[in-house]
Amino acid sequence: MSTESRPRRIRADAERSTARILEAALVVLAADPAAPMERIADAAGLARATVHRRFPTRRALLEALAAQLNDRYLLGLKQARVETAPPVVALYRLAETVFELKISHRFAIEQSSDRERARPLLTAEVVAGLDLLFTRLHAEGAITAAGPAWCRQVFLALLQEVDQLPADAPELGGAEPDAVLGARVELLVASVLGALGGRPAS
Incomplete structure (x- = not known):
């Protein structure tokens, strides 16, 4: 060698x-x-x-987990194509990615939430991606709320609430176990758009 x-x-x-x-x-x-x-x-x-x-140290390990989570968020924003895809489509894609992260990275997300009052630990890059998405949703007329920071806070708050619902919650429409993820995505998107003065795409 x-x-x-x-x-x-x-x-x-x-x-x-x-x-x-x-x-x-x-x-x-x-x-x-x-x-x-x-x-x-x-x-x-x-x-x-x-x-x-x-x-x-344990702290070094936790910081590495937080950095990995941030990288996954950034990848999710990229895969959702928040810059170019129809914004409601991008919102659906992002919601699915985030729920998948909550399954695979639950510990890292919960650790972040403890420090950030039930908000995931988001870096400036992730915040910018989310704000761009809500800016585009407003520009297209999908929502009437104009402030991206407020829209982001509503999204994160509703994300937390939908994630906490048990799989058999009536809000999820009695979805079969293999369809619960999709039901959470649908509920989150409908709730976010409704709260921000819009409506889900057909």
Whole structure:
């Protein structure tokens, strides 16, 4: 093996280990927020020394989870095409992505919510993407509320409420288990548009 390829392989191994640790942390901490780092190492199938080398403290691990969540939010905004797609379509796509994140990253989102009074921890980039979406919704006439910051707050508040509904809640229309996600998306979009003076697209 050449001296040039050896560092590249070491970096790749480190990246794989980091990804395994973060995936394990999401599962373990969702079940037990107080779980020790050692349990995360066991779930990741890695030596405890490896976990502590990647994340020397619990705080470092939590910050990495928050950064990963932010990256997923940004990817969701990109996939929703908030800049170019019909804005109501983009809102539907974004709602679906966020509910999927709440399933896969529930611990990270709840940690953020504790610090932000039931609001997910959003970076300036994520806020800008959301505000652009609501600005476009207003420009198209899909909503009458003109302030994107207010619209964003309504969206996040209703998102929290819809997410907290039990799967058999009447508001979800008696959806089958495999259709609950879609029912949450429909309810959120209809509620957000209604609260902001608009109506769902046909």
